[in-house]
Amino acid sequence: MTNETLQNLISSWIPELEFTEADSQYLNITVKPDQLHQLMLQLKNNSETSFDYLFCVTGIDYEKELGVIYHLESTTFRHSIVIKVKTEDRENPTFDSVWNIWRTAEFHEREVFDFFGIIFNNHPNLKRLFLTEDWDGFPLRKDYVDEINMVIK
Amino acid sequence: MDTTTIKSNFKSEEYFINMGPQHPATHGVLRLLLTIDGEIIKKVEPDLGYIHRSIEKMCERDSYQQIVHLTDRMDYLSSHINNEAVCLTVENALQLEIPERVKVIRTILGELTRLASHQLWWGVMGMDVGALTTYFYGFRDRELINDIFEETCGARLTMNYNIPGGLMFDIHPNFVQRTKDFITHFKTKLPEYDRLLTGNVIFQKRMKGVGILSKEDAISFGASGPVGRGSGYSCDVRKHHPYSAYNQVTFNEVLKTEGDSLARYQVRIEEMWESMAIIEQLIDNIPEGEYKVATNAVIKLPKGEFYQKVETARGELGVYINSTGTKNPYRLKFRSPGFSNLSLLNHIAVGGKIGDLVASMATLDLVIPDIDR
Numbered sequence: 190m191t192n193e194t195l196q197n198l199i200s201s202w203i204p205e206l207e208f209t210e211a212d213s214q215y216l217n218i219t220v221k222p223d224q225l226h227q228l229m230l231q232l233k234n235n236s237e238t239s240f241d242y243l244f245c246v247t248g249i250d251y252e253k254e255l256g257v258i259y260h261l262e263s264t265t266f267r268h269s270i271v272i273k274v275k276t277e278d279r280e281n282p283t284f285d286s287v288w289n290i291w292r293t294a295e296f297h298e299r300e301v302f303d304f305f306g307i308i309f310n311n312h313p314n315l316k317r318l319f320l321t322e323d324w325d326g327f328p329l330r331k332d333y334v335d336e337i338n339m340v341i342k
Numbered sequence: 343m344d345t346t347t348i349k350s351n352f353k354s355e356e357y358f359i360n361m362g363p364q365h366p367a368t369h370g371v372l373r374l375l376l377t378i379d380g381e382i383i384k385k386v387e388p389d390l391g392y393i394h395r396s397i398e399k400m401c402e403r404d405s406y407q408q409i410v411h412l413t414d415r416m417d418y419l420s421s422h423i424n425n426e427a428v429c430l431t432v433e434n435a436l437q438l439e440i441p442e443r444v445k446v447i448r449t450i451l452g453e454l455t456r457l458a459s460h461q462l463w464w465g466v467m468g469m470d471v472g473a474l475t476t477y478f479y480g481f482r483d484r485e486l487i488n489d490i491f492e493e494t495c496g497a498r499l500t501m502n503y504n505i506p507g508g509l510m511f512d513i514h515p516n517f518v519q520r521t522k523d524f525i526t527h528f529k530t531k532l533p534e535y536d537r538l539l540t541g542n543v544i545f546q547k548r549m550k551g552v553g554i555l556s557k558e559d560a561i562s563f564g565a566s567g568p569v570g571r572g573s574g575y576s577c578d579v580r581k582h583h584p585y586s587a588y589n590q591v592t593f594n595e596v597l598k599t600e601g602d603s604l605a606r607y608q609v610r611i612e613e614m615w616e617s618m619a620i621i622e623q624l625i626d627n628i629p630e631g632e633y634k635v636a637t638n639a640v641i642k643l644p645k646g647e648f649y650q651k652v653e654t655a656r657g658e659l660g661v662y663i664n665s666t667g668t669k670n671p672y673r674l675k676f677r678s679p680g681f682s683n684l685s686l687l688n689h690i691a692v693g694g695k696i697g698d699l700v701a702s703m704a705t706l707d708l709v710i711p712d713i714d715r
Contacts, residue, residue, distance in 0.1 A: 212646030241561050245649075245660050245677040260649065260660070260677075264561055264575070267582060271647075293564030296685040304398075319391035319714060328399055329673075340399050 190237065190268050192216040198238065202231055215260070215271045225274050226285040232261060232270070233290050239263045240270060243287070246297035248305035250331045251275065255282045255307055286312040304329035356384055361699075363392045368703070369466065370710030374687075381695045386688040394714040401674040406432050406506055406641045409674070414500035416678060417712035419459040420654035422495075423452050425504040430585055431650040431661045432506040435643045442587075443631040444508045446624050449587040450521065451491075451503065453617040457528070458487040459655035460610050460617075467607070467704040468539050471548050476539055483531055486524050490517065506641060508634025521625055525618050532614055540611065549604035553690040553702030556601055563689065564682035567657025568613065569706055572606035574599035579653035591623045606705040642669050656680055656707055680712040 190198075195216055196208050206228075207219040220228050232240040245260035256275035262268070276282045286309035288295040298309045299318040306327035309315055317324065326333050361374040368374065371392035377385035397416065401409050406428070413424035426448055433440055465480020488498040494514045495503040503510050539545055555565070560573040570577040578595040580588040596612040598605035643665040651660045657679030664673040683706050691699045 212644075214649065217647075242564065244564060244566075244651075244658065245662060245675065247662055247673070247675040249664065249673050258662075260662070264577075291564070292559070292562040292689075293682050293685055296681065297564075300681075319394040321391070328396065340396055340403060342403065 190266055195238070195268065195270065198235075199228075199232070203228055213271065215269050217271045217273060219273045219275065222274055222276055222284050225272075226287065226290075229259070229272065229287045229290050232272075238270075239265045241265070241291075243291035243293055243297075246294060246301060248301035248307060248329065250305060250329065252331050253277060255279060255305060255330075257284060257301060257307060259287070281308065282306065283308045283310060285310045286315075288312060303327070306330070355379070361696075363389075368710070369708060372684075372708065372710050372713070374699075376696070376699075378696070383691050383694055383696065383699060386691045386699065388684055388687065390714055392714065393711050395711075397715045398674055398676065401671055403670065405669055406643070406671075409671075410504060410506070411500075411502055413676075414502060415711060416676065416715055417654055417656055417659070417680065417709045418499055419462060419709055420455055420656065420659075421499065422455040422491075422501045422503065423652055423654045424659060425502065426452060426586070427650055427652040427654075427659050427661045429504045429506050430652065431648050431663055432641065432643065434650060435646070435648045435663065435665065436506075436637070436641070438507060438635055438637070440508065441631045441633070441635065442629040443633060445587040446590075446628050447509060447513060447633070448504065449591070450621050450624050450628075451495075451501075452586070453620045454487050454490065454521070456655045457614055457617050458484045460614050461487075463610060463655075463707045464535060464539075467707075468545075470700055470704040471545060473539055473542070473545065476535075479531075479534065479538065483528055486527065490520050490524065493517070493520070505634065507637040508632070512633045513628075518625055518628065521621065525621060525625075528614075528618065532611075535611060540607075546604065548697070548701050549607060549705070550602060552603045552694065552698045553705065554600075554602045555686060555690050557599075559686065559689060560601070563686035565657070565686060566679050566682065567653065567655070567707075568596075568606050568609040569657065569683045569686075571596055572598050572609045572705075573601035577658065579651050579658050583651055585650070585652060587624060588620075591620050593620050603701050603705040610707070640669050642667060643671070651677075654679060656709065656712065657683060676715055678712045678715060680706075680708050680710075684708055684713055 209217045232238050240261040240263050242262045242264050247258040249256050254275040254277050259272040261270050301307050303318045356379045359376050362368040363371040363373040373389040375387040397412050410425050410428050413428050414421040461480045461484040465477040468476025492498050494517050495501040555573045557574045560570045560575045566577050581595050593616045596609045645667040648663045651658050660677030662675040663671045666672045690702050
């Protein structure tokens with residue numbers, strides 16, 4: 190499916206989605222946190238989109254906002270799409286987990302939690318993955334203070 | 343003592359044991375927390391981070407030329423292909439026209455890397471299931487590839503031969519002849535692998551029907567590389583999103599539908615034949631021309647997001663770069679194949695025995711620095 194037909198189809202499901210193709214090779218959709226799970230479920234289960242392969246989950250700190258970027262591909266149609274979700278709440282950034290849609294998200298979301306402190310609702314085992322349990326702070330956030338100078342400037 | 347006391351003394355209970363981080367079968371510093379009932383595995387929980395070096399954080403500090411060198415230290419058995427992934431992302435972002443010579447040389451070196459990685463995997467996987475000889479056979483042949491790398495790239499493991507824009511320097515005059523000699527040699531040696539191990543009854547019984555992964559689960563868990571293809575899931579990046587010179591060569595994507603450990607094993611063995619076929623098609627036709635195009639000393643990517651995937655020996659490596667137009671990436675993420683492949687270990691090991699876990703893990707071909715990054 191081309192990006193244009195994808196956009197027409199997906200915008201008919203949920204209004205208020207932001208679509209952009211600027212500065213990226215994929216079609217990017219920005220979705221509100223409370224609509225994330227609904228959109229993801231439909232992207233996976235709809236027979237025309239059938240995005241069954243979640244190949245990359247990236248946490249990102251936009252300084253004002255915290256976000257997660259999902260890269261999806263369909264193994265049937267071989268089209269790809271990027272879903273973005275953002276929140277301005279830096280104290281308790283929370284999104285719905287998509288691990289019950291794609292099992293691979295379980296580990297990827299734990300990684301995002303570990304480095305960005307983003308909490309995923311309904312995640313079965315949300316705890317630190319690489320760092321120790323008593324680690325203070327979230328190192329990939331832009332405002333993280335690297336006190337022991339672990340990454341030498 | 344009445345019978346009830348005896349029964350309660352022998353009641354079956356779940357208990358935990360640690361496997362690793364210094365266990366030889368985990369090939370590196372992977373710690374697995376096993377929940378066990380007798381010898382039956384109830385749960386496998388990987389504990390990661392023993393070799394986490396915050397590569398993604400370091401990338402936010404480094405220039406694009408420097409980042410290439412960090413990628414060697416992820417999946418060190420696919421170092422050449424990792425280098426290529428970052429270089430391709432940067433080159434695509436800058437819209438550089440890469441000479442055909444570079445594309446062909448990168449493809450040949452990439453396939454040699456895959457061969458070397460599969461040889462090492464075959465050697466240690468045999469050892470994991472108790473066949474010591476395979477180790478020496480695997481390393482004997484891998485040595486010849488390392489010699490080729492040493493002569494052309496100057497290094498045997500961490501090649502650093504790719505740079506954004508092309509190659510660090512031109513290939514060694516002996517490269518073509520030595521590669522051809524290696525292919526001739528290895529064509530007589532690869533059948534030995536089958537004679538020595540594949541048909542062995544003990545080996546077959548340890549592998550067949552063990553660690554079964556269905557195609558649906560493979561996709562859902564984000565499996566890639568030989569792990570996905572052993573479950574009949576067509577996931578070869580070289581076929582679906584060709585890069586470098588892969589659109590100029592003909593090769594088969596090896597697919598097996600059984601989804602067990604033996605299928606994953608066979609996919610890798612057959613892939614070695616395909617890799618040799620790819621090299622043979624290219625080695626006599628390396629185009630003349632430049633080995634690099636000039637880039638600025640300080641590379642600044644345009645503002646935007648860039649994603650590139652390549653097929654390493656372990657599967658799909660993705661590089662995501664978010665650039666704000668400066669000389670460092672704003673955010674760089676490596677989607678490593680081993681990370682997703684490890685996440686399905688619990689799924690395929692539950693219900694089996696500890697010995698089966700070792701065999702399944704060997705066919706996942708995990709490289710821990712690739713998982714931890």
